[in-house]
Amino acid sequence: MEVSIAAAEAVKQANVDVISAYPITPQTHIVEHLSEIVANGELDAEFFCVESEHSALSVCVGAAATGARTFTCTSSQGLALMSEITYIASGLRLPMLMIISNRTLSAPLSIWNDHSDTMSIRDCGWIQFFVENGQEVYDHVFVSYRLGEDRQVLFPVIVNMDGFILSHVIEPIELIEQEKIDRFLPPYEPLHQLHPDHPITMGAFALPSIFAEAKKAQEEALLSSMPKIIETWKAFGDMTGRYYHPVETYKAEDADTLLITMGSCSETASVAVDKMREEGRSVGLVKLRLWRPFPFDDLKKATLHAKQLVVIDRAISVGACGPVASEVKAALYGKDQRPAIYNFVAGISGRDVTPSDFVKMVDKAEIEIEEGNKEGYEIYGVRG
């Protein structure tokens, strides 16, 4: 099954009330398939064809405010156009799901995959997941709704899946029986909702005298959603046997050198780790699944024993370094004994990163760090 089709089937199984859609490559297959599902009467939902992505997410905010279970997805420039509304959805604490089929932001114009689109809204206050494969996309639709709608959470959720690399790939996906989904994901019961019988105001004005308190409340709520995130993954694992964690490791426990990756390239990196382990090298892999709230403690636990970290970023923060590397450095800075960090920006705009590329990056980082360069940063494989 194509991963985008599986994502759409999951949204159907999650029994959403409102779908808001504006086409942009490479997310289009998801909403195309959902429009068929709704038109065929397989799902009783409102399907909004809007005039822009700004409107697509605005419709979601309005629908979620009335208590509807809501879905949209986008990519690249579409996400950039939505960015204003992403902050509003989280500030209003409205649960909803957005799948981002990650694609490069222009310019130059490109339709291919990297993480520059989602990094542009990194600070928008949503719970943000990265997934590795189609099964994880499908699974995280249910996880996201149950988690976001929990009264102790109440946040919108982003599931980042790599455009084309995941969205357009056909892979075997294990679907879950509807009865199990219905038990795992009960109907949404909103805490506050817009209703003429009980007038309330959402999105009111805040003066400087109260704004900082409002943001503090939002941040504390996002940070304290961490136990619920773990609890939701645990419940999902108990149902399916597929357990997820904020930070996941592969052959990392005793490794001197750790690759840190996010998204679909984690699977490729694990092949490279196997290859290097066969050669007797002490290399492991740390995969970031949860991007916000950032899992500082889990990351420390997974990495502090290593001598060096090779952090792979699929986006550039032009004028600084890779955004994942910035976060990893911030997480470890407070420790006296910490690994050296070498940062590669790799695979931007869909350029292939193969297992042998990961081996070359580890080779380069180990040599550079050995020679004393403990803050290395470069765009991997760039010519000239």
Add this chain to the structure above:
Amino acid sequence: MTKPESEWTWKELTIGNVVLEPGNASQYRTGDWKTLKPVLKKELCIHCGLCYIFCPDMAYNLNEENYFIADLFYCKGCGICAKECPTGAITMVLEEEEK
């Protein structure tokens, strides 16, 4: 709003900062935005009510003596009443001057 918002802690805010009580904007003191306040010379007032009609904040109310008086809790000091008053009965005065 039982106390001024400058005294609220983050723990006391509603989730999503939802306002649950309809119509509570009337409890909000817009009057402290003003620099100038309207002062009425009663001897010039002809009780026409133009100040009451033009006031964008509906701060003017008719008192028992049949004069329209601005409620300084809401008056933002825009001066439209003074501009529109046909007899020049309303003047805008720096608020601090009378303290």
